Amino acid sequence: MHLLNGMRGALIGAAIAAVAILTAPLYIDLFQIMQLTVFAAMAVLALSLGFIWGYGGILCFGQTSFFGLGAYAYAVAAINFGDSTPAIALAILVPVIFATLLGYFMIYGGISDVYLGVITLTVSLILFNLVNSTAGDFYKIGEARLGGFNGIPGVPTFNLPGDPSYILTPEQAWMVTGMALILVYLGLRVLIASSFGRIIVAIRENETRAALLGYDPRIYKLITFMIGGAIAGLAGALYVNWGAFVSPTIFALGLSAQIIIWVIIGGRGTLIGPVIGCLLLQWLVTEIGAQQAMDANFVLGAILIVFVLLVPKGIAPTLRDLAMSRLSRDTAPAPTADATAKVKT
Amino acid sequence: MSVPLLQTGGLTIRFGGVTAVDQVDFTLKEAELRCLIGPNGAGKSTFFKLLTGQLHPTEGHVHLRGQDISGARPHEIARLGVGIKTQVPNVFNAMTVQENLWIAARHKHTPAYATELTDQILSELRLTAIAHKEVGQLAHGQRQWVEIGTVLAGEPELILLDEPAAGMTHEEVERTAELIQDINRSRALVVVEHDMQFIKMIAKTVTVLHQGAVLIEDDVSRVLEDARVRDVYLGKGLAA
Structure with missing residues (x-):
């Protein structure tokens, strides 16, 4: 019952968003469609961290590792196969395998939260340096030259599944990217409402108690970490499809930090928050970049400080709390249990 | 023996x-x-x-x-x-009383039966009135009861x-x-x-x-x- 009530709002919201995405090319010009496509790809990346950090309590400072591996896996596979469909599958599979190995050693090795952040950050920087030094003919996988710091240009973009000769137009690629964002969002909503979702939140709240009730926190955390890796990998494929290009800067520190800022500002412990934070800040950075009056990083830093000091919960949870207190003031009786459950999930 | x-x-x-x-x-x-x-x-x-x-x-x-x-x-x-109530209450603070017990009951049982068992223990321990309150906001004595309820919901033998x-x-x-x-x-x-x-x-x-x-x-x-x-x-x- 709670689950259905909670999901109804999400489904209606998703339906409205889907209509907006599918009709957007009718009233928005191509340049803006392209812009929105990369925003949506990044929002998928934001969701991956929003899930593992906000619900699983795992602060991964190197979510770009999986994003970048997904991007490179897509690029290499698409060049070799000449078909994007298996390349997208590999863009998810490769980061998941990597997340499984990395996660296994960290989580089963009993690495505490802070060190997990440090290690994941370090791993992303190692990958950056590794891929950066693959210039030259020697470094190629099949047909695909890794290209070192120059990256891989001319990556084949998405084609119709089963028909590599039909390349999607930028408008169609936008629809695919936008719908991917909605599907990932809804998938995570369902996951969070499931028993698994409630158990990982319980483990985030108190790992000792969860273990004393018979749950092995390690396997739950590892699965959470792997799901985060899969989603980040998918985001990587969407990103490469947007630009038909990938370079090692995808692993760089700047992006790792930005993802965390998106989640903090949008709000941890919600899924819509990271999406809002990501879209809002990317839009802002683009606008600032267009005006060239201020440095975008400076503004980002200032916004982060303001939020940490004044809106520590982030946008989505703060708006939710405001709406709740409004609601309880307007309708005399306190919010019912159903209302609380609805908002929480 | x-x-x-x-x-x-x-x-x-x-x-x-x-x-x-x-x-x-x-x-x-x-x-x-x-x-x-x-x-x-x-x-x-x-x-x-x-x-x-x-x-x-x-x-x-x-x-x-x-x-x-x-x-x-x-x-x-x-x-x-083996179930334990620890000295300093180990509870899931950001979750409701009901959710705390449900998580414990869910380990052995289906979601539906876990809900049933949770309701039963909540009423036995007279916690039904605060079932949907967040445990983090409760007084120490109540948190103790929540933890006892959580232990019982796990149905331990010791x-x-x-x-x-x-x-x-x-x-x-x-x-x-x-x-x-x-x-x-x-x-x-x-x-x-x-x-x-x-x-x-x-x-x-x-x-x-x-x-x-x-x-x-x-x-x-x-x-x-x-x-x-x-x-x-x-x-x-x-x-x-």
């Missing part, structure tokens, strides 16, 4: 130079109620942590129905049917309670005593408590720990009259 429910032999843990639990031989029969007392720092909570796998012994062993669980991890021991009456009003303490006796009709318990009134209400056999070792283990009336027990509680520094 049948295999005891719980048995420790020479159970010892040292932290650096400190021996927190020292050569403890402890035996608990099926469906027994045992009280464990001792002054601060006697090693009671550490002993519980050794039983539940939160700490691993330096020496000695813990047997649960004959099975060696000395090196097992907390979740493995929990799955064998229940360890570390200071279940701490922070409770007189009336709540009496209810806790009744509850413990009620649970004991079908399941075994070990209760750590400081409150002597409470011990008198529930105890049959009492084990006294002092400086990590068993000082005396006997019937409650004899233990409370024992001069050595009074000495350690009044801090006369019994030369051990």
Whole structure:
């Protein structure tokens, strides 16, 4: 019952968003469609961290590792196969395998939260340096030259599944990217409402108690970490499809930090928050970049400080709390249990 | 002789130079109620942590129905049917009372039955009124009850309670005593408590720990009259 009530709002919201995405090319010009496509790809990346950090309590400072591996896996596979469909599958599979190995050693090795952040950050920087030094003919996988710091240009973009000769137009690629964002969002909503979702939140709240009730926190955390890796990998494929290009800067520190800022500002412990934070800040950075009056990083830093000091919960949870207190003031009786459950999930 | 429910032999843990639990031989029969007392720092909570796998012994062993669980991890021991209410309440703060119990019940049961069992325990413990409150916002006494409820929802066969009456009003303490006796009709318990009134209400056999070792283990009336027990509680520094 709670689950259905909670999901109804999400489904209606998703339906409205889907209509907006599918009709957007009718009233928005191509340049803006392209812009929105990369925003949506990044929002998928934001969701991956929003899930593992906000619900699983795992602060991964190197979510770009999986994003970048997904991007490179897509690029290499698409060049070799000449078909994007298996390349997208590999863009998810490769980061998941990597997340499984990395996660296994960290989580089963009993690495505490802070060190997990440090290690994941370090791993992303190692990958950056590794891929950066693959210039030259020697470094190629099949047909695909890794290209070192120059990256891989001319990556084949998405084609119709089963028909590599039909390349999607930028408008169609936008629809695919936008719908991917909605599907990932809804998938995570369902996951969070499931028993698994409630158990990982319980483990985030108190790992000792969860273990004393018979749950092995390690396997739950590892699965959470792997799901985060899969989603980040998918985001990587969407990103490469947007630009038909990938370079090692995808692993760089700047992006790792930005993802965390998106989640903090949008709000941890919600899924819509990271999406809002990501879209809002990317839009802002683009606008600032267009005006060239201020440095975008400076503004980002200032916004982060303001939020940490004044809106520590982030946008989505703060708006939710405001709406709740409004609601309880307007309708005399306190919010019912159903209302609380609805908002929480 | 049948295999005891719980048995420790020479159970010892040292932290650096400190021996927190020292050569403890402890035996608990099926469906027994045992009280464990001792002054601060006697090693009671550490002993519980050794039983539940939160700490691993330096020496000695813990047997649960004959099975060696000395090196097992907390979740493995929990799955064998050991539930514990810890001294400082370990609860899921950002979740509601109902959700706390549900998570515990869900481990063994389907979601639907877990909800049913949760409702049942909530009403038994008179927590229904606060079922949808966040546990983090509750008073200490209520949090204790939530944790007891969580332990019960896991349906363990051996229940360890570390200071279940701490922070409770007189009336709540009496209810806790009744509850413990009620649970004991079908399941075994070990209760750590400081409150002597409470011990008198529930105890049959009492084990006294002092400086990590068993000082005396006997019937409650004899233990409370024992001069050595009074000495350690009044801090006369019994030369051990």
